[in-house]
Amino acid sequence: MVANYLTKLALFAAFVANSVSAGCTAERDATAHFQVLSYNDVYEMSPDSDDSQYGVLVGGPSRVIPIAKKLRQNFENSLVLFAGDTMAPSLWSGQFKGLQMIEAHNALGVDFACLGNHEFDFGIEGFLNVSVASKFPWLNANVYEAATGKLLRGTKPYDVKIFNSPTMGSIKIGVFGVLYDMQDTSLSLTWTNPIDAANAVAKTLREQENVDFVIALTHQNIDDDNTFSSKVKGVDLIYGGHDHTVQLQTNYGATFLKSDTNFRSIWISDIKYYAPVVVNTVKKNAFSKMSHKNLQITGAMPTDPTFDGKINEYSDKIAELFKRKVGSLCAPTDLTKNLVRKSDCPIGHFFTDALMNFYGKIKPNAAIMNGGGIRTEKVWPAGDITLGDIISWDPFGNIITIIETNGDSLKRFLVNQLQGNCGDNVINANGQYTHNAGFYFDFKCTGPSTGELVTAKWNNIIGDDIQDTDKVTLAFSDFLKGLFNNVKGTTSKDIISIREGARFEVVLEAYIKLQEGNLVCPNSNPVRGIVHF
Template sequence: MAELGKRAREDGAEDEGRAVRTASSAARELVVLHFNDVYSIEAAMREPVGGAARLASKVKEFRDRGQNPLVLFSGDAYNPSLMSTMTLGAQMVPVLNEIGVNVACIGNHDFDWGVDNLVKLNSQCNFPWLMANVLQKDSDLPFASAQATWLHDWGGIKVGIVGLAEEDWLTTLGTVEPEDVAYVDFVEMGRRKARELKAQGAEVLIALTHMREPNDRKLAAEVPEFHLILGGHDHQYVSAFIEPHNNLLVKSGTEFRDLSAIRVALSGPGTDPALSVERITIDSAVPEDPATLEIVNQFMKLMGEKMDEEVGETLEDLDGRFQVVRNRESNLGNFVTDVWRKAASADIAILNSGSLRSDTIHPAGKLKARDWVAILPMLDETCVLECSGAQVVAALENAVSQWPKLEGRFPQVSGLKFTFDPAQPPGHRVVPGSLVVTDVGGREGPEGEEPLEAERLYKVAVKEYLAQGHDGFDCLEGCKVLVVAENAPLLPTAIKRHFIMLEVLAKWKPGGTLHSLTRLWRHRSKQQLKDAEEDGSPPPAPAGGPHGIAVFDPTRGYCISPVVEGRIVIVGHEEPAAAVAPA
């Protein structure tokens, strides 16, 4: 075995291209096709363009050659993408079915629109979704109606597959209550299930995972029963034999840009399989599969139609003009950062106002999907950092350093209020003693306010762009990352989930189940909702309602009504009168 692994690495097996582990002869062969982490079904503009239709074309080439490939997918399909914010991931079901996926494991972003939505979409797929080590706490069955394993005779070879997830991303989900699930270590469960499948006659054992590469390598090193680990979650391409057992790890990039073809050969009963992997790049030279392209085009057309669908209602004009969001506190900025901070379970949120792109006033009334696409058109990644109070001050100093220029670095904030003096030189504008952390312990108003302490550590939600030190925010580069970008909520996702929850509250009936879609609702008592319904009063607003993110109106139901509330005070500049939306 060691010699075989050595030969593979010398042939360039590590990290990309083609990895090979040889055997003398093969009486039985199996082709496994693998991909993972796909978000946009349409092709990109730059090479490799990817796209579902081209990847489907490659998969069908293998079938047309009579190779009967086993097609495996390692999770993350239902979000994030602009299309998914309108369809809740529904476009992926016919796409994955047309590609001909045989088995998939669940990824973290598949939970983005709630467990019920995940279960519904998975039930429409022509293949099972696996997740063995995340269990329902009350039953010890796999969570979200998943399967733990899959065992099948494929072309004369008995194949066993185990679906595994890591705890790191599970704990960041905004749609899953921790008390509803029981997590089992992936090594422990992987070993247990692999041995069960082997006892049932499995000749080739595959771990289908959604984990970071170090965890995939740990699994390979500690569970020798797995011949092949096919991973997701990371978006780079990896193919490597892992010591000491020389089992093969493959991770197939992202966005339909790569397809891995793994050839498995068994020379006799009881022997380890010989493995080789070929990386297939999906570029514009690959023809598009007509059937899949038709599905893509249908959903692209549907996306245009959905732009006029109503997504929430506001009782206040939302001011997104650049002259406002890049110059002072904005009620639109307050709403977006409040929802984001709650979804990220952060103490503070600092949003560079260049993220708010509509440059208009959105009048009070019904909001449409096109409004939110105009406001937040980019799927920029976010993260949660551990910052000292001093680092928070430094970030704010940079954010206001260019005022009154309409710079995109100017902040919109949540969980925080401060004063700055533009008469002072840049770097010394934040007024000492003015910084106050708000909503401490979930308490609104003065009782939830505490002075920001320079040495104290805070959980701060920011765009990953800022965390990398861009736009002058180098003070954030050394901060510990508590929630990485892959696990943190995207702004459009957080906003859409918020409005979904307002719809759930509006339609709530006694005896129904109120599913949590963001941590904003974690502390809301279902009994309190039931009591309110029984005595005829409306369901109470969720935590944070005083900031206008959830306001009950007797005629309209749950709406938003954010206001400017003194989070950012500018010395010598009175707050201008509220803008009025054009008729």
């Protein structure tokens, strides 16, 4: 299947090239022909979902490895490029610090990679461990270590690839990478402007390295890539990351492409390069012809048996790590749905307090957790708790985000959530029940699925009223953020986006480590919220 696809791609590329050239007065043969496989934002070794469902985008590196291998076999001039973000967040990354994903990139035969924001989830030292394990260079033209003012260790600003193929021609390709300014001093890093850095390194590649073709690897939002595409000179093609969606944009300057997350899709580019020539004393400039195919990775595609074995090895390791003790409960703690889905309770306080205390660079003044996100339906006894235990408390792999909003939007969201608890003169055990930190609320049910917010105060029941215009920095899960965005009249802007956040079990474990002796003693005093008729 993969072989047939690559053969068809080559024939399609030839057709496109001939079609584009039709009518040219001085058509000439391409100087060089090369292929690029690219991807970005990959965190999971295993497929995303059930691969027995035909056509579902399951992703996973094991299905991409055979494609990369076949590409190398069929095309002497070929590159595999990775546009950043791999060390986190995932369940396995929390334990292996991203090193398991380097196994995937190495198996894919990556030629060059750029940095993503999640490359620093475990600090500079965590990235250095990853860079040492990588069988490819990390390209970085604009991230520096604050302590030394020098380029981040384990990276280089650019690299050059030279192809000399008797069948596909000769070409010298320059590749560099940039990362958006994360504006996070806690990482002990500094950033220069990606556009300024890119213009400088592209000039170096053109004028000093004398390359024929320049590829930029970027990790930034689509708006930044649009600006980058129009303002950076000397770049022929851009492969980007960070948005987690498939994109091909050509409106602003150099074409840029982005893939879906977790190998759900990859790009394969077919590129023909035509060197400058002189015809009848007239110089004709260099140019390129490109076609790009977004290849969706489904369960029908074959996997790589060797890498499947590697996945099984890590699965066995994680099963053992789930037994690792992370702390202790000082008293029996109720996680039954009849409690967590209808009333203020100790475990709800623990979850939301953890949200308030995770991101050191930003201190939220409010946090929310839905009762339906707290699972296991049991009363946990006092005693040791393991990593597997806290994962079972919230098993959904949610990412913790922070937004900036206002008091009016917060109250609208509370009403939208809490009215689900209003039954026919009874408080329903509904997953929408809102556990919270940083504020107090009183919600009165006035009928089935309807009610009103009687009181919303900062900190506690005797705090100041939350005004509509108050600035709210709210921490909650990506699941709740999606619900928040759908409530009419709410406004917000991302402070910690879904693409930058950490998984819930990482947040919980970090909060446990903050407790003296790692002893967890959830309590519900004072009460933070009440739903009643």
